[in-house]
Amino acid sequence: MKISSVVLSVLRPVRFLIVAFTCALLLLSNTVPAFAIGTSPSDPTKATDQLLETQKETDKVARSAPPGLKEVQKKSNEGLNEVQGAADIDKQKRPENSQNATTVEGEIQNLLEKATGKK
Template sequence: MEVLDFVKSRLQLPSTMILVVFTCSFIFLFHALPALAISSYQNDPTEGPTQLLEIQRKTDEAAKEPPIGMKESQEKTRRGLNEVQGEADFEKMKRPENSQSANSVEQEVEGFLEEITGSNKNK
């Protein structure tokens, strides 16, 4: 029994050290990895400011004027996404007209389950 206690005490220090080193390196890597995202795509500084400045200008104008009536508000809203934003980024917005080929969540889950189980409802 003394031999087992001796071996256990001899292995306890290295195993503790290995655990501490692993934990420290794990923490270091997970704190350092977000910094690697810096090399990812960087926005062009001139990409969005033009649209944002126009939206800001319209917002400032709307804030200076008295509240508009319902008919005028509906007319402005028909021309774009909302009264102020207009058609800015309208082509990037997901809507039924440009999402016809998209799968619903139910279809995605059914397809995933069919792949896992190997069954196909169409057979």
């Protein structure tokens, strides 16, 4: 009986710290989204033409019969895939434009070299 009262008396400050930490976490998590208000707004009309064209294609396919294999292959060969075509092909990463890309190991090595000051 005395052991349980000793354990409870020891845990009381720990319980207070846990409650205080939880309250602080809740307070900070509610204030962090407010930092996004200061950023510059994005242009809502940017890239909508491309999306509208994709939507037109989607509506056209939805109204017609399912495309055959030859039609799908022809459409796929026009770009990256059948749906996207060649949209944003210059922004996407693929083996042809990633020859000079750094690997994860290289990134970690660079980070460690910067942290230790060695080269």
